[in-house]
Amino acid sequence: MTLTERPPSTTERVAQVLMCFAADQQWLGVSDIARRLGLGKSVVHRILQTFVECGLVSYNSTQRLYGLGPSAFALGRRAHINNDVRAAGMPAAAHLAAITGETAILSARMGHERVYVGQIESAQAIRITVKLGQSVPLAAGANGNSMLAFMSESDIDLALQVPLPQYTANTVVDPEEIRARLAVIRQRGWASTSGERIPMSMSIAAPIFDASSVPVGALSVGVLETRDVGRSHEDLAVLVVAAAKQASAALQKLQTGADS
Protein backbone atom coordinates (compact mmCIF):
# COMPACT_ATOMS: atom_id res chain seq x y z
CA MET A 1 0.00 0.00 0.00
CA THR A 2 2.62 2.51 -1.07
CA LEU A 3 -0.06 3.88 -3.34
CA THR A 4 -0.51 7.63 -2.95
CA GLU A 5 -4.27 8.08 -2.77
CA ARG A 6 -4.66 11.49 -4.38
CA PRO A 7 -8.04 12.84 -5.32
CA PRO A 8 -8.05 12.46 -9.12
CA SER A 9 -7.68 15.68 -11.06
CA THR A 10 -9.93 16.61 -13.94
CA THR A 11 -7.11 16.20 -16.42
CA GLU A 12 -6.42 12.72 -15.10
CA ARG A 13 -10.07 11.81 -15.50
CA VAL A 14 -10.09 13.05 -19.08
CA ALA A 15 -7.00 11.01 -19.87
CA GLN A 16 -8.46 7.97 -18.13
CA VAL A 17 -11.62 8.12 -20.20
CA LEU A 18 -9.55 8.23 -23.36
CA MET A 19 -7.31 5.38 -22.24
CA CYS A 20 -10.35 3.19 -21.62
CA PHE A 21 -10.57 2.74 -25.37
CA ALA A 22 -7.06 1.32 -25.54
CA ALA A 23 -8.30 -1.70 -23.59
CA ASP A 24 -9.61 -4.88 -25.14
CA GLN A 25 -13.17 -3.65 -25.62
CA GLN A 26 -13.60 -1.62 -28.76
CA TRP A 27 -16.95 0.06 -28.27
CA LEU A 28 -18.08 1.40 -24.92
CA GLY A 29 -21.19 2.97 -23.47
CA VAL A 30 -21.35 5.86 -21.01
CA SER A 31 -22.34 3.77 -18.00
CA ASP A 32 -19.73 1.18 -18.88
CA ILE A 33 -16.92 3.72 -18.69
CA ALA A 34 -18.36 5.40 -15.60
CA ARG A 35 -18.51 2.10 -13.73
CA ARG A 36 -15.01 1.11 -14.74
CA LEU A 37 -13.53 4.41 -13.59
CA GLY A 38 -15.81 5.02 -10.63
CA LEU A 39 -17.13 8.29 -12.03
CA GLY A 40 -20.54 9.83 -12.42
CA LYS A 41 -22.33 9.25 -15.67
CA SER A 42 -22.71 12.97 -16.30
CA VAL A 43 -18.96 13.50 -16.07
CA VAL A 44 -18.18 10.78 -18.57
CA HIS A 45 -20.90 11.99 -20.87
CA ARG A 46 -19.58 15.54 -20.93
CA ILE A 47 -16.02 14.41 -21.58
CA LEU A 48 -17.14 12.11 -24.38
CA GLN A 49 -19.07 14.88 -26.07
CA THR A 50 -15.97 17.03 -26.14
CA PHE A 51 -13.99 14.15 -27.61
CA VAL A 52 -16.59 13.60 -30.30
CA GLU A 53 -16.44 17.29 -31.24
CA CYS A 54 -12.76 17.11 -32.01
CA GLY A 55 -12.97 13.68 -33.64
CA LEU A 56 -11.02 11.80 -31.01
CA VAL A 57 -13.93 9.45 -30.50
CA SER A 58 -16.79 8.67 -32.84
CA TYR A 59 -20.34 7.99 -31.79
CA ASN A 60 -22.58 5.27 -33.10
CA SER A 61 -26.00 6.80 -32.60
CA THR A 62 -27.92 3.65 -33.46
CA GLN A 63 -26.21 1.60 -30.80
CA ARG A 64 -25.36 4.51 -28.53
CA LEU A 65 -21.78 3.39 -28.22
CA TYR A 66 -18.53 5.31 -28.36
CA GLY A 67 -15.30 4.23 -30.04
CA LEU A 68 -12.04 5.78 -31.13
CA GLY A 69 -12.31 8.20 -34.03
CA PRO A 70 -10.21 9.47 -36.92
CA SER A 71 -8.22 11.92 -34.78
CA ALA A 72 -7.04 9.06 -32.61
CA PHE A 73 -5.88 7.36 -35.77
CA ALA A 74 -4.01 10.49 -36.82
CA LEU A 75 -2.40 10.74 -33.38
CA GLY A 76 -1.33 7.13 -33.59
CA ARG A 77 0.41 7.65 -36.90
CA ARG A 78 2.31 10.60 -35.44
CA ALA A 79 3.24 8.57 -32.38
CA HIS A 80 4.39 5.81 -34.68
CA ILE A 81 6.69 8.14 -36.58
CA ASN A 82 8.33 9.95 -33.71
CA ASN A 83 8.61 7.03 -31.34
CA ASP A 84 12.18 7.21 -30.12
CA VAL A 85 12.30 3.64 -28.91
CA ARG A 86 11.03 2.39 -32.22
CA ALA A 87 13.39 4.53 -34.26
CA ALA A 88 16.36 3.53 -32.15
CA GLY A 89 15.44 -0.13 -31.78
CA MET A 90 14.29 -1.25 -35.20
CA PRO A 91 17.73 -1.46 -36.80
CA ALA A 92 18.93 -3.55 -33.88
CA ALA A 93 15.79 -5.68 -34.12
CA ALA A 94 16.35 -6.22 -37.83
CA HIS A 95 19.92 -7.29 -37.19
CA LEU A 96 18.84 -9.61 -34.41
CA ALA A 97 16.20 -11.21 -36.61
CA ALA A 98 18.70 -11.64 -39.43
CA ILE A 99 21.36 -13.44 -37.44
CA THR A 100 18.97 -15.63 -35.44
CA GLY A 101 16.39 -16.29 -38.16
CA GLU A 102 13.65 -15.80 -35.58
CA THR A 103 11.09 -13.07 -34.93
CA ALA A 104 12.54 -10.03 -33.16
CA ILE A 105 10.10 -8.01 -31.05
CA LEU A 106 10.38 -4.43 -29.81
CA SER A 107 8.36 -3.14 -26.84
CA ALA A 108 8.09 0.32 -25.29
CA ARG A 109 7.23 0.95 -21.66
CA MET A 110 4.17 3.00 -20.80
CA GLY A 111 3.98 3.42 -17.04
CA HIS A 112 3.66 -0.04 -15.56
CA GLU A 113 2.67 -1.65 -18.80
CA ARG A 114 4.38 -2.18 -22.10
CA VAL A 115 3.19 -2.03 -25.66
CA TYR A 116 4.48 -3.73 -28.79
CA VAL A 117 5.84 -1.05 -31.13
CA GLY A 118 7.64 -3.11 -33.72
CA GLN A 119 8.57 -6.56 -34.92
CA ILE A 120 10.65 -8.14 -37.62
CA GLU A 121 8.99 -11.42 -38.47
CA SER A 122 10.94 -14.58 -38.95
CA ALA A 123 10.96 -16.05 -42.44
CA GLN A 124 10.06 -19.47 -41.04
CA ALA A 125 6.79 -21.10 -42.06
CA ILE A 126 5.74 -21.25 -38.41
CA ARG A 127 6.62 -18.07 -36.57
CA ILE A 128 5.75 -15.95 -33.57
CA THR A 129 3.76 -12.82 -34.33
CA VAL A 130 2.47 -10.20 -31.91
CA LYS A 131 -0.23 -7.57 -32.32
CA LEU A 132 1.36 -4.12 -32.52
CA GLY A 133 -0.23 -1.68 -30.10
CA GLN A 134 -1.33 -4.39 -27.67
CA SER A 135 -0.50 -3.58 -24.06
CA VAL A 136 0.59 -6.07 -21.41
CA PRO A 137 1.52 -5.60 -17.72
CA LEU A 138 5.25 -5.35 -17.04
CA ALA A 139 5.02 -8.25 -14.65
CA ALA A 140 3.98 -10.62 -17.44
CA GLY A 141 6.40 -12.02 -19.99
CA ALA A 142 10.11 -11.71 -20.61
CA ASN A 143 9.89 -8.30 -22.29
CA GLY A 144 8.22 -6.69 -19.31
CA ASN A 145 10.27 -8.51 -16.70
CA SER A 146 13.52 -7.40 -18.29
CA MET A 147 12.46 -3.78 -17.82
CA LEU A 148 10.94 -4.26 -14.41
CA ALA A 149 14.13 -5.77 -13.03
CA PHE A 150 15.97 -2.51 -13.55
CA MET A 151 13.29 -0.24 -12.14
CA SER A 152 13.03 1.14 -8.61
CA GLU A 153 11.63 -0.96 -5.75
CA SER A 154 8.57 1.26 -5.50
CA ASP A 155 7.87 0.79 -9.19
CA ILE A 156 8.21 -2.96 -8.81
CA ASP A 157 5.78 -2.88 -5.90
CA LEU A 158 3.26 -0.98 -7.98
CA ALA A 159 3.66 -3.27 -10.97
CA LEU A 160 3.19 -6.41 -8.87
CA GLN A 161 0.26 -4.92 -7.03
CA VAL A 162 -2.13 -5.20 -9.95
CA PRO A 163 -3.56 -8.70 -10.36
CA LEU A 164 -1.96 -10.45 -13.30
CA PRO A 165 -4.04 -11.93 -16.11
CA GLN A 166 -3.64 -15.67 -16.55
CA TYR A 167 -2.74 -15.68 -20.25
CA THR A 168 -1.92 -19.39 -20.36
CA ALA A 169 -1.78 -22.31 -17.98
CA ASN A 170 1.91 -21.59 -17.48
CA THR A 171 1.56 -17.90 -16.60
CA VAL A 172 3.21 -17.11 -13.28
CA VAL A 173 1.01 -14.85 -11.21
CA ASP A 174 2.61 -15.17 -7.78
CA PRO A 175 4.30 -11.85 -6.90
CA GLU A 176 7.01 -13.50 -4.82
CA GLU A 177 7.97 -15.88 -7.58
CA ILE A 178 8.26 -12.96 -10.01
CA ARG A 179 10.31 -11.01 -7.48
CA ALA A 180 12.77 -13.89 -7.27
CA ARG A 181 13.10 -13.93 -11.05
CA LEU A 182 13.77 -10.21 -11.16
CA ALA A 183 16.84 -10.72 -8.97
CA VAL A 184 18.22 -13.24 -11.45
CA ILE A 185 17.44 -10.99 -14.42
CA ARG A 186 19.11 -8.03 -12.74
CA GLN A 187 22.23 -10.08 -12.24
CA ARG A 188 22.61 -11.66 -15.66
CA GLY A 189 21.08 -8.82 -17.70
CA TRP A 190 18.40 -10.70 -19.60
CA ALA A 191 15.04 -12.35 -19.04
CA SER A 192 13.58 -15.57 -20.35
CA THR A 193 10.15 -17.13 -20.19
CA SER A 194 8.49 -20.15 -21.76
CA GLY A 195 4.87 -20.29 -22.84
CA GLU A 196 3.69 -17.88 -20.20
CA ARG A 197 1.96 -15.50 -22.56
CA ILE A 198 1.92 -17.24 -25.90
CA PRO A 199 1.69 -21.05 -25.73
CA MET A 200 4.65 -22.97 -27.12
CA SER A 201 6.69 -19.78 -27.44
CA MET A 202 9.93 -19.11 -25.61
CA SER A 203 11.35 -15.64 -25.54
CA ILE A 204 14.59 -14.00 -24.43
CA ALA A 205 14.52 -10.29 -23.73
CA ALA A 206 16.89 -7.50 -22.68
CA PRO A 207 16.02 -3.95 -21.62
CA ILE A 208 16.70 -0.73 -23.53
CA PHE A 209 17.79 2.21 -21.39
CA ASP A 210 17.45 5.93 -21.97
CA ALA A 211 20.10 8.53 -21.13
CA SER A 212 19.10 8.41 -17.44
CA SER A 213 19.56 4.62 -17.32
CA VAL A 214 15.82 4.14 -16.90
CA PRO A 215 14.41 1.17 -18.86
CA VAL A 216 12.08 2.53 -21.54
CA GLY A 217 11.81 -0.49 -23.80
CA ALA A 218 12.87 -4.05 -24.45
CA LEU A 219 14.15 -6.09 -27.33
CA SER A 220 13.49 -9.81 -27.61
CA VAL A 221 13.52 -12.85 -29.83
CA GLY A 222 10.58 -15.22 -29.83
CA VAL A 223 11.23 -18.81 -30.81
CA LEU A 224 9.09 -21.91 -30.83
CA GLU A 225 9.91 -24.12 -27.84
CA THR A 226 10.16 -27.13 -30.09
CA ARG A 227 12.46 -25.57 -32.66
CA ASP A 228 16.16 -26.30 -32.60
CA VAL A 229 17.79 -23.00 -33.41
CA GLY A 230 21.29 -24.42 -33.22
CA ARG A 231 22.24 -22.25 -30.30
CA SER A 232 21.95 -22.51 -26.56
CA HIS A 233 19.72 -20.08 -24.73
CA GLU A 234 22.83 -18.48 -23.32
CA ASP A 235 24.27 -17.90 -26.78
CA LEU A 236 21.00 -16.39 -27.94
CA ALA A 237 20.91 -14.19 -24.86
CA VAL A 238 24.34 -12.79 -25.66
CA LEU A 239 23.02 -11.68 -29.06
CA VAL A 240 19.88 -10.16 -27.56
CA VAL A 241 21.81 -8.27 -24.90
CA ALA A 242 24.21 -6.93 -27.53
CA ALA A 243 21.34 -5.78 -29.73
CA ALA A 244 19.60 -4.10 -26.80
CA LYS A 245 22.80 -2.34 -25.86
CA GLN A 246 23.10 -1.11 -29.42
CA ALA A 247 19.51 0.13 -29.30
CA SER A 248 20.17 1.92 -26.00
CA ALA A 249 23.15 3.69 -27.51
CA ALA A 250 21.11 4.72 -30.56
CA LEU A 251 18.33 5.99 -28.32
CA GLN A 252 20.63 8.05 -26.18
CA LYS A 253 22.26 9.54 -29.24
CA LEU A 254 18.81 10.32 -30.66
CA GLN A 255 17.63 12.08 -27.52
CA THR A 256 20.61 14.36 -27.24
CA GLY A 257 20.84 14.98 -30.96
CA ALA A 258 19.15 17.32 -33.41
CA ASP A 259 15.65 18.64 -32.82
CA SER A 260 12.52 18.77 -35.00
Next chain:
Amino acid sequence: MTLTERPPSTTERVAQVLMCFAADQQWLGVSDIARRLGLGKSVVHRILQTFVECGLVSYNSTQRLYGLGPSAFALGRRAHINNDVRAAGMPAAAHLAAITGETAILSARMGHERVYVGQIESAQAIRITVKLGQSVPLAAGANGNSMLAFMSESDIDLALQVPLPQYTANTVVDPEEIRARLAVIRQRGWASTSGERIPMSMSIAAPIFDASSVPVGALSVGVLETRDVGRSHEDLAVLVVAAAKQASAALQKLQTGADS
Protein backbone atom coordinates in the same frame (compact mmCIF):
# COMPACT_ATOMS: atom_id res chain seq x y z
CA MET B 1 -19.53 35.08 -37.60
CA THR B 2 -21.81 32.21 -36.77
CA LEU B 3 -19.09 31.06 -34.41
CA THR B 4 -20.40 30.45 -30.90
CA GLU B 5 -17.79 32.03 -28.66
CA ARG B 6 -17.99 29.83 -25.58
CA PRO B 7 -15.42 30.05 -22.81
CA PRO B 8 -13.32 26.90 -23.36
CA SER B 9 -13.91 24.10 -20.87
CA THR B 10 -11.12 22.25 -19.13
CA THR B 11 -11.87 19.10 -21.06
CA GLU B 12 -11.64 21.01 -24.33
CA ARG B 13 -8.30 22.44 -23.31
CA VAL B 14 -6.99 19.00 -22.44
CA ALA B 15 -8.12 17.66 -25.81
CA GLN B 16 -6.63 20.66 -27.58
CA VAL B 17 -3.26 20.13 -25.98
CA LEU B 18 -3.28 16.53 -27.13
CA MET B 19 -4.39 17.42 -30.63
CA CYS B 20 -1.48 19.85 -30.96
CA PHE B 21 0.74 16.86 -31.45
CA ALA B 22 -1.25 15.69 -34.46
CA ALA B 23 -0.04 18.78 -36.32
CA ASP B 24 3.02 18.91 -38.49
CA GLN B 25 5.46 19.61 -35.69
CA GLN B 26 6.54 16.47 -33.91
CA TRP B 27 8.16 17.76 -30.76
CA LEU B 28 6.78 20.69 -28.82
CA GLY B 29 7.80 22.76 -25.82
CA VAL B 30 5.51 24.08 -23.10
CA SER B 31 5.60 27.70 -24.22
CA ASP B 32 5.09 26.66 -27.81
CA ILE B 33 1.83 24.91 -27.02
CA ALA B 34 0.69 27.65 -24.65
CA ARG B 35 1.18 30.30 -27.31
CA ARG B 36 -0.56 28.32 -29.97
CA LEU B 37 -3.61 27.72 -27.79
CA GLY B 38 -3.61 31.02 -25.95
CA LEU B 39 -3.23 29.38 -22.56
CA GLY B 40 -1.05 29.97 -19.52
CA LYS B 41 2.18 28.04 -19.36
CA SER B 42 1.28 26.56 -15.99
CA VAL B 43 -1.92 25.08 -17.39
CA VAL B 44 -0.16 23.41 -20.29
CA HIS B 45 2.58 22.20 -18.01
CA ARG B 46 0.16 20.53 -15.62
CA ILE B 47 -1.78 18.86 -18.42
CA LEU B 48 1.42 17.58 -20.03
CA GLN B 49 2.61 16.10 -16.76
CA THR B 50 -0.59 14.12 -16.46
CA PHE B 51 -0.17 12.91 -20.03
CA VAL B 52 3.38 11.82 -19.36
CA GLU B 53 2.23 9.85 -16.32
CA CYS B 54 -0.11 7.73 -18.37
CA GLY B 55 2.27 7.43 -21.31
CA LEU B 56 0.22 9.47 -23.77
CA VAL B 57 3.15 11.80 -24.29
CA SER B 58 6.82 11.18 -23.65
CA TYR B 59 9.28 13.74 -22.40
CA ASN B 60 12.74 14.34 -23.71
CA SER B 61 14.48 15.71 -20.64
CA THR B 62 17.66 16.69 -22.45
CA GLN B 63 15.84 18.90 -24.94
CA ARG B 64 12.87 19.66 -22.71
CA LEU B 65 10.46 18.77 -25.45
CA TYR B 66 7.27 16.76 -25.41
CA GLY B 67 6.10 14.30 -28.07
CA LEU B 68 3.52 11.57 -28.44
CA GLY B 69 4.19 8.46 -26.37
CA PRO B 70 3.54 4.73 -26.51
CA SER B 71 -0.05 5.03 -25.28
CA ALA B 72 -0.89 7.28 -28.21
CA PHE B 73 0.54 4.59 -30.45
CA ALA B 74 -1.64 1.99 -28.76
CA LEU B 75 -4.70 4.21 -29.15
CA GLY B 76 -3.93 4.67 -32.82
CA ARG B 77 -3.80 0.94 -33.45
CA ARG B 78 -7.17 0.53 -31.78
CA ALA B 79 -8.61 3.39 -33.82
CA HIS B 80 -7.19 1.76 -36.91
CA ILE B 81 -8.92 -1.51 -36.15
CA ASN B 82 -12.35 -0.26 -35.25
CA ASN B 83 -12.55 2.53 -37.78
CA ASP B 84 -15.94 2.03 -39.39
CA VAL B 85 -15.19 4.10 -42.45
CA ARG B 86 -12.01 2.16 -43.08
CA ALA B 87 -13.62 -1.22 -42.54
CA ALA B 88 -16.53 -0.36 -44.79
CA GLY B 89 -14.53 1.44 -47.46
CA MET B 90 -11.43 -0.67 -48.03
CA PRO B 91 -13.14 -3.41 -50.04
CA ALA B 92 -14.69 -0.78 -52.29
CA ALA B 93 -11.31 0.97 -52.54
CA ALA B 94 -9.61 -2.28 -53.51
CA HIS B 95 -12.19 -2.90 -56.19
CA LEU B 96 -11.85 0.63 -57.49
CA ALA B 97 -8.07 0.33 -57.65
CA ALA B 98 -8.34 -3.00 -59.45
CA ILE B 99 -10.64 -1.84 -62.23
CA THR B 100 -8.94 1.51 -62.79
CA GLY B 101 -5.36 0.46 -62.21
CA GLU B 102 -4.80 3.66 -60.27
CA THR B 103 -4.31 4.45 -56.58
CA ALA B 104 -7.56 4.44 -54.58
CA ILE B 105 -7.63 6.66 -51.49
CA LEU B 106 -9.94 6.55 -48.50
CA SER B 107 -10.46 9.55 -46.17
CA ALA B 108 -12.47 9.95 -42.98
CA ARG B 109 -13.91 13.22 -41.80
CA MET B 110 -12.88 14.62 -38.44
CA GLY B 111 -14.83 17.82 -37.78
CA HIS B 112 -13.92 20.23 -40.51
CA GLU B 113 -10.87 18.35 -41.59
CA ARG B 114 -10.25 14.98 -43.07
CA VAL B 115 -7.61 12.37 -42.53
CA TYR B 116 -6.29 9.66 -44.85
CA VAL B 117 -7.23 6.30 -43.36
CA GLY B 118 -6.41 3.94 -46.17
CA GLN B 119 -5.09 3.55 -49.69
CA ILE B 120 -4.62 0.84 -52.26
CA GLU B 121 -1.59 1.79 -54.27
CA SER B 122 -1.53 1.53 -58.01
CA ALA B 123 0.85 -1.03 -59.50
CA GLN B 124 2.22 1.57 -61.90
CA ALA B 125 5.87 2.55 -61.70
CA ILE B 126 4.86 6.17 -61.09
CA ARG B 127 1.96 6.42 -58.69
CA ILE B 128 0.20 8.71 -56.27
CA THR B 129 0.82 7.94 -52.60
CA VAL B 130 -0.52 9.75 -49.55
CA LYS B 131 0.64 9.74 -45.96
CA LEU B 132 -1.85 7.85 -43.80
CA GLY B 133 -2.91 9.87 -40.77
CA GLN B 134 -2.20 13.22 -42.40
CA SER B 135 -4.99 15.73 -41.91
CA VAL B 136 -6.15 18.30 -44.47
CA PRO B 137 -8.93 20.92 -44.32
CA LEU B 138 -12.20 19.89 -45.96
CA ALA B 139 -12.06 22.92 -48.21
CA ALA B 140 -8.88 21.66 -49.90
CA GLY B 141 -8.84 18.89 -52.46
CA ALA B 142 -11.45 16.71 -54.11
CA ASN B 143 -11.82 14.34 -51.15
CA GLY B 144 -12.75 17.11 -48.75
CA ASN B 145 -14.87 19.05 -51.20
CA SER B 146 -16.98 16.00 -51.99
CA MET B 147 -17.90 15.76 -48.31
CA LEU B 148 -18.30 19.47 -47.76
CA ALA B 149 -20.79 19.77 -50.60
CA PHE B 150 -23.25 17.59 -48.75
CA MET B 151 -22.88 19.22 -45.36
CA SER B 152 -25.05 21.95 -43.83
CA GLU B 153 -24.61 25.61 -44.76
CA SER B 154 -23.33 26.43 -41.28
CA ASP B 155 -20.72 23.70 -41.54
CA ILE B 156 -19.63 25.01 -44.92
CA ASP B 157 -19.32 28.50 -43.46
CA LEU B 158 -17.13 27.19 -40.67
CA ALA B 159 -14.97 25.15 -43.01
CA LEU B 160 -14.40 28.09 -45.36
CA GLN B 161 -13.73 30.43 -42.48
CA VAL B 162 -10.31 29.01 -41.68
CA PRO B 163 -7.60 30.30 -43.99
CA LEU B 164 -6.57 27.66 -46.50
CA PRO B 165 -2.97 26.56 -46.87
CA GLN B 166 -1.51 27.13 -50.33
CA TYR B 167 -0.31 23.59 -51.01
CA THR B 168 0.64 24.25 -54.63
CA ALA B 169 0.52 27.13 -57.08
CA ASN B 170 -2.84 25.78 -58.29
CA THR B 171 -4.51 25.58 -54.90
CA VAL B 172 -7.78 27.50 -54.85
CA VAL B 173 -8.08 29.53 -51.66
CA ASP B 174 -10.91 31.90 -52.56
CA PRO B 175 -14.00 30.94 -50.49
CA GLU B 176 -16.42 32.11 -53.17
CA GLU B 177 -14.78 30.05 -55.87
CA ILE B 178 -14.96 26.98 -53.64
CA ARG B 179 -18.59 27.70 -52.86
CA ALA B 180 -19.37 27.73 -56.58
CA ARG B 181 -17.68 24.36 -56.98
CA LEU B 182 -19.66 22.85 -54.14
CA ALA B 183 -22.88 23.62 -56.00
CA VAL B 184 -21.62 21.68 -59.01
CA ILE B 185 -20.45 18.79 -56.85
CA ARG B 186 -23.77 18.63 -55.05
CA GLN B 187 -25.54 18.38 -58.35
CA ARG B 188 -23.45 15.74 -60.11
CA GLY B 189 -22.41 13.79 -57.02
CA TRP B 190 -18.64 13.83 -57.38
CA ALA B 191 -15.71 16.21 -57.05
CA SER B 192 -12.62 16.65 -59.17
CA THR B 193 -9.48 18.70 -58.76
CA SER B 194 -6.18 18.95 -60.60
CA GLY B 195 -2.84 19.56 -58.95
CA GLU B 196 -4.28 21.60 -56.12
CA ARG B 197 -2.75 19.59 -53.34
CA ILE B 198 -0.28 17.25 -55.01
CA PRO B 199 1.36 18.65 -58.16
CA MET B 200 0.62 16.80 -61.39
CA SER B 201 -2.06 14.73 -59.69
CA MET B 202 -5.71 14.74 -60.65
CA SER B 203 -8.27 13.16 -58.39
CA ILE B 204 -11.93 12.28 -58.57
CA ALA B 205 -13.78 11.77 -55.29
CA ALA B 206 -17.24 10.86 -54.02
CA PRO B 207 -18.58 11.06 -50.47
CA ILE B 208 -19.44 8.18 -48.15
CA PHE B 209 -22.57 8.67 -46.04
CA ASP B 210 -23.54 7.21 -42.69
CA ALA B 211 -27.04 6.06 -41.75
CA SER B 212 -28.13 9.68 -41.15
CA SER B 213 -26.97 10.73 -44.63
CA VAL B 214 -24.14 12.78 -43.12
CA PRO B 215 -20.89 12.56 -45.07
CA VAL B 216 -18.30 10.83 -42.88
CA GLY B 217 -15.71 9.92 -45.46
CA ALA B 218 -14.72 9.98 -49.11
CA LEU B 219 -13.37 7.59 -51.68
CA SER B 220 -11.19 8.75 -54.55
CA VAL B 221 -8.84 7.75 -57.33
CA GLY B 222 -5.65 9.69 -57.87
CA VAL B 223 -4.17 9.64 -61.35
CA LEU B 224 -1.27 11.46 -62.94
CA GLU B 225 -2.49 14.35 -65.07
CA THR B 226 -0.28 13.22 -67.91
CA ARG B 227 -1.37 9.59 -67.88
CA ASP B 228 -3.87 8.32 -70.40
CA VAL B 229 -6.06 5.94 -68.44
CA GLY B 230 -8.19 5.09 -71.44
CA ARG B 231 -11.31 6.53 -69.88
CA SER B 232 -12.88 9.95 -69.74
CA HIS B 233 -13.15 11.72 -66.43
CA GLU B 234 -16.88 11.14 -66.52
CA ASP B 235 -16.43 7.40 -66.96
CA LEU B 236 -14.00 7.31 -64.06
CA ALA B 237 -16.41 9.32 -61.95
CA VAL B 238 -19.18 6.78 -62.52
CA LEU B 239 -16.89 4.09 -61.10
CA VAL B 240 -15.91 6.22 -58.11
CA VAL B 241 -19.50 7.13 -57.30
CA ALA B 242 -20.54 3.48 -57.52
CA ALA B 243 -17.71 2.43 -55.19
CA ALA B 244 -18.58 5.16 -52.70
CA LYS B 245 -22.21 4.11 -52.75
CA GLN B 246 -21.13 0.56 -52.03
CA ALA B 247 -18.98 1.79 -49.14
CA SER B 248 -21.90 3.80 -47.75
CA ALA B 249 -24.10 0.74 -47.80
CA ALA B 250 -21.45 -1.34 -46.06
CA LEU B 251 -20.99 1.37 -43.44
CA GLN B 252 -24.67 1.64 -42.70
CA LYS B 253 -24.96 -2.10 -42.40
CA LEU B 254 -21.96 -2.10 -40.06
CA GLN B 255 -23.38 0.57 -37.79
CA THR B 256 -26.73 -1.10 -37.31
CA GLY B 257 -25.26 -4.58 -37.07
CA ALA B 258 -23.69 -6.65 -34.34
CA ASP B 259 -21.96 -5.07 -31.35
CA SER B 260 -18.56 -5.62 -29.71
Next chain:
DNA sequence: GGAATGTGTTCCGCTTAGTGGAACGGATGT
Protein backbone atom coordinates in the same frame (compact mmCIF):
# COMPACT_ATOMS: atom_id res chain seq x y z
C1' DG C 1 32.39 39.06 -20.04
C1' DG C 2 27.49 40.40 -18.73
C1' DA C 3 22.96 41.87 -19.95
C1' DA C 4 18.84 40.35 -21.88
C1' DT C 5 15.53 37.37 -23.44
C1' DG C 6 14.19 32.99 -23.75
C1' DT C 7 12.86 28.73 -21.50
C1' DG C 8 10.44 25.28 -17.96
C1' DT C 9 8.91 24.99 -13.35
C1' DT C 10 6.70 26.14 -8.79
C1' DC C 11 3.70 28.61 -5.81
C1' DC C 12 -0.75 30.67 -4.23
C1' DG C 13 -5.22 33.28 -3.74
C1' DC C 14 -9.47 33.95 -6.30
C1' DT C 15 -13.28 32.34 -8.57
C1' DT C 16 -14.89 29.95 -12.14
C1' DA C 17 -16.10 25.67 -13.84
C1' DG C 18 -16.53 20.61 -12.96
C1' DT C 19 -18.88 17.54 -9.97
C1' DG C 20 -22.47 14.00 -8.86
C1' DG C 21 -26.81 13.30 -7.26
C1' DA C 22 -31.54 13.29 -8.72
C1' DA C 23 -34.89 13.41 -12.24
C1' DC C 24 -36.44 12.55 -16.98
C1' DG C 25 -37.55 9.78 -21.07
C1' DG C 26 -36.49 6.19 -24.23
C1' DA C 27 -35.41 1.43 -25.15
C1' DT C 28 -35.12 -3.23 -24.04
C1' DG C 29 -36.40 -7.52 -22.25
C1' DT C 30 -38.91 -10.32 -18.94
Next chain:
DNA sequence: ACATCCGTTCCACTAAGCGGAACACATTCC
Protein backbone atom coordinates in the same frame (compact mmCIF):
# COMPACT_ATOMS: atom_id res chain seq x y z
C1' DA D 1 -47.70 -4.60 -18.62
C1' DC D 2 -43.98 -3.99 -15.58
C1' DA D 3 -39.36 -3.59 -14.28
C1' DT D 4 -34.83 -2.36 -15.36
C1' DC D 5 -31.44 -0.80 -17.75
C1' DC D 6 -29.63 2.89 -20.63
C1' DG D 7 -28.24 7.92 -21.98
C1' DT D 8 -29.21 12.58 -21.30
C1' DT D 9 -30.30 16.99 -18.87
C1' DC D 10 -30.50 19.96 -14.98
C1' DC D 11 -28.77 22.42 -10.84
C1' DA D 12 -26.66 23.99 -6.32
C1' DC D 13 -22.25 23.39 -4.00
C1' DT D 14 -17.61 23.52 -3.41
C1' DA D 15 -13.49 21.74 -4.80
C1' DA D 16 -10.35 22.22 -8.46
C1' DG D 17 -8.23 24.66 -12.26
C1' DC D 18 -6.66 29.13 -13.58
C1' DG D 19 -3.12 32.61 -14.43
C1' DG D 20 -0.20 35.95 -12.81
C1' DA D 21 4.16 36.47 -10.53
C1' DA D 22 8.45 34.72 -9.08
C1' DC D 23 11.89 31.29 -9.65
C1' DA D 24 16.06 28.89 -11.72
C1' DC D 25 18.34 27.68 -15.66
C1' DA D 26 19.94 28.17 -20.84
C1' DT D 27 20.96 30.58 -24.68
C1' DT D 28 22.08 34.40 -27.30
C1' DC D 29 23.56 38.84 -28.39
C1' DC D 30 26.00 42.62 -27.74
